[in-house]
Amino acid sequence: MINxxxxxxxxxxxxxxxxxxxxxGSLVLILGTVIWRGLPALNWAMLTQTPKGGxxxxxxxxxxxxxxxxxxxxxxxxxxxxxxxxxxxxxxxIYARRSRYTxxxxxxxxxxxxxxxxxxxxxxxxxMLFLGMRASLLGGIVALALLELPxxxxxxxxxxxxxxxxxxxxxxxxxxxxxETSLRVILPQTAPGLLTAIxxxxxxxxxxxxxxxxxxxxxxRLPDSLLxxxxxxxxxxxxxxxxxxxxxxxxxxxxxLVLTGIILAISLIxxxxxxxxxxxxIR
Amino acid sequence: xxxxxKLLGQSQARKRWRPSLxxxxxxxxxxxxxxxxxxxxxxxISLLAPLMAVALFLRARPILAVESWRTLLxxxxxRPLQGDFGFLAFIMGTLWVTAVGMLLxxxxxxxxxxxxxxxxxQKIRDVVMPVIDLLAGIPSVVYGIWGxxxxxxxxxxxxxxxxxxxxxxxxxxxxxxxxGYSILAGGVVxxxxxxxxxxxxxxxxxxxxxxxxREASWALGATRWQTIRRVVLRRALxxxxxxxxxxxxxxxxxTMAVLMVVGNVPQVPHSxxxxxxxxxxxIANNYGEMMSIPLxxxxxxGAALILLVVVLVFNLGSRFVLTKVMQRxxxxx
Numbered sequence: 001m002i003n004x005x006x007x008x009x010x011x012x013x014x015x016x017x018x019x020x021x022x023x024x025g026s027l028v029l030i031l032g033t034v035i036w037r038g039l040p041a042l043n044w045a046m047l048t049q050t051p052k053g054g055x056x057x058x059x060x061x062x063x064x065x066x067x068x069x070x071x072x073x074x075x076x077x078x079x080x081x082x083x084x085x086x087x088x089x090x091x092x093x094i095y096a097r098r099s100r101y102t103x104x105x106x107x108x109x110x111x112x113x114x115x116x117x118x119x120x121x122x123x124x125x126x127x128m129l130f131l132g133m134r135a136s137l138l139g140g141i142v143a144l145a146l147l148e149l150p151x152x153x154x155x156x157x158x159x160x161x162x163x164x165x166x167x168x169x170x171x172x173x174x175x176x177x178x179x180e181t182s183l184r185v186i187l188p189q190t191a192p193g194l195l196t197a198i199x200x201x202x203x204x205x206x207x208x209x210x211x212x213x214x215x216x217x218x219x220x221r222l223p224d225s226l227l228x229x230x231x232x233x234x235x236x237x238x239x240x241x242x243x244x245x246x247x248x249x250x251x252x253x254x255x256x257l258v259l260t261g262i263i264l265a266i267s268l269i270x271x272x273x274x275x276x277x278x279x280x281x282i283r
Numbered sequence: 284x285x286x287x288x289k290l291l292g293q294s295q296a297r298k299r300w301r302p303s304l305x306x307x308x309x310x311x312x313x314x315x316x317x318x319x320x321x322x323x324x325x326x327x328i329s330l331l332a333p334l335m336a337v338a339l340f341l342r343a344r345p346i347l348a349v350e351s352w353r354t355l356l357x358x359x360x361x362r363p364l365q366g367d368f369g370f371l372a373f374i375m376g377t378l379w380v381t382a383v384g385m386l387l388x389x390x391x392x393x394x395x396x397x398x399x400x401x402x403x404x405q406k407i408r409d410v411v412m413p414v415i416d417l418l419a420g421i422p423s424v425v426y427g428i429w430g431x432x433x434x435x436x437x438x439x440x441x442x443x444x445x446x447x448x449x450x451x452x453x454x455x456x457x458x459x460x461x462x463g464y465s466i467l468a469g470g471v472v473x474x475x476x477x478x479x480x481x482x483x484x485x486x487x488x489x490x491x492x493x494x495x496x497r498e499a500s501w502a503l504g505a506t507r508w509q510t511i512r513r514v515v516l517r518r519a520l521x522x523x524x525x526x527x528x529x530x531x532x533x534x535x536x537x538t539m540a541v542l543m544v545v546g547n548v549p550q551v552p553h554s555x556x557x558x559x560x561x562x563x564x565x566i567a568n569n570y571g572e573m574m575s576i577p578l579x580x581x582x583x584x585g586a587a588l589i590l591l592v593v594v595l596v597f598n599l600g601s602r603f604v605l606t607k608v609m610q611r612x613x614x615x616x
Binding site for chain 1 (some may be wrong): 310311313314317318320321322324325328329330331332335338339341342390391392394395397398399402411413414415416417418420421422423424426428431432433465475478482506507508509528529532533535536537538539543562566567570583584587590591594595597598599602610
């Protein structure tokens with residue numbers, strides 16, 4: 001005899017499996033679409049050349065400018081974000097007492113996480129207007145660093161909070177100051193977690209288009225100084241899609257494939273590294 | 284004499300075993316210096332959001348001097364060249380796309396989170412969770428391309444005609460737009476982007492519910508689903524709300540992916556098959572010419588300010604509600 005509750009149970013289980021399948025299926029579909037459309041247009045010249053004259057009408061060239069630009073932008077932004085995030089995370093976990101104040105800082109980090117990337121771009125733009133700067137690599141790096149900050153601090157904050165209290169106390173009992181404890185005990189102990197946070201932020205930075213649109217501009221040349229404009233992969237995808245030529249649009253798909261490849265590589269590296277680095281951890 | 288030698292010996296011993304005063308001072312000084320500079324950085328970071336609001340407000344002020352808040356927010360009259368800046372069409376575009384996206388995203392992602400936390404064996408979780416993480420990392424332009432290549436044709440050729448035939452009498456589902464570049468396409472893309480965020484957080488929260496609560500419910504004869512609905516979800520409610528708020532923030536401010544599939548027609552939409560023009564797309568599409576038309580830059584940065592204020596209000600408001608809910612839960616045990 002099948003009663004009402006049993007039916008309800010079966011119904012919802014089916015619903016759950018269907019939803020999980022839809023969600024996993026959508027990932028397969030996204031990756032499949034990008035590979036299927038991008039792979040035919042991808043070739044060596046695209047990866048190793050900058051756009052030549054008439055590139056956006058289907059003539060030869062590549063997106064090296066965007067690849068290098070994106071790596072510079074996201075790399076610089078990540079370095080800047082590390083320089084700010086690490087002290088803030090250490091301060092929140094080691095120096096500051098748990099209080100209304102730290103709660104408030106964490107709340108404002110959550111809010112920052114939710115702020116749209118285009119607003120970071122617009123904010124970066126107002127700062128640049130204020131300083132009289134033009135669209136440049138530096139502007140893009142600053143805007144992206146602001147965007148990466150909340151992601152990175154939250155990740156670092158969480159991984160430092162996992163350090164057992166006894167470990168900190170034994171370091172203090174040997175006479176180490178909080179700074180020495182943070183640098184010599186906490187950092188090696190949390191290296192895998194910190195690295196994951198850094199790579200997560202890097203991935204978010206390299207994939208973001210809206211914040212660099214205002215601040216970094218776009219150029220066909222490789223970036224040569226901090227004050228000259230820089231291209232980026234997401235914008236390369238966007239601009240190539242905007243042209244009416246199918247050949248150029250195919251290159252947009254290929255550029256998207258390159259970007260996806262970088263993201264997949266980062267996620268793979270972070271998995272491998274976080275296993276490698278665990279040997280320094282005291283359990 | 285002997286005393287002196289003894290003292291000398293002691294002081295040498297001290298020198299050998301104890302750090303000198305200067306060294307101690309230096310360490311203490313470094314520690315204090317680090318503490319103070321870290322505190323300063325932390326304060327600066329926590330003031331970043333208000334600072335952004337002030338900076339955008341200062342840049343948007345010229346337009347507030349010309350137009351009143353009410354005209355800006357509730358007029359659909361958008362002619363920058365004539366100096367008419369009414370954001371209504373764009374605000375409605377943002378609201379529609381976000382609402383459709385969240386409606387499509389919440390049920391399947393919560394069901395999947397429950398499935399992963401409550402039903403799935405460890406093996407499946409080990410495979411699925413990394414995939415979910417991966418989905419979260421995919422850049423928005425890639426979502427946009429997927430939307431253009433698969434969702435837009437699907438909506439234009441299959442979904443819109445079918446739903447228009449069956450439900451076309453209802454204004455919400457009436458289709459006059461054959462292209463497929465529509466609110467529904469934007470909503471689908473947003474939903475897929477938001478899935479991993481909601482799932483990751485909600486799964487965590489649901490798994491954190493103490494096992495004893497479940498066992499008590501099973502012992503009373505409840506089925507697994509009854510236990511989930513009446514016990515687990517009730518306990519996990521604040522966390523689930525937080526997950527939805529995170530997803531909302533992401534969907535609300537998404538620019539590139541939506542811009543590529545939503546059609547970008549400045550009109551107040553009336554059906555999910557109409558094209559729309561969200562605020563984010565407005566800013567991204569027009570940043571190039573904004574310095575050449577008077578007041579245009581102020582208007583666009585004002586649009587960014589609107590986005591920022593909505594996100595701030597929504598986040599703080601939901602936090603307020605959450606603390607209330609948690610307090611009530613605390614009182615009930």
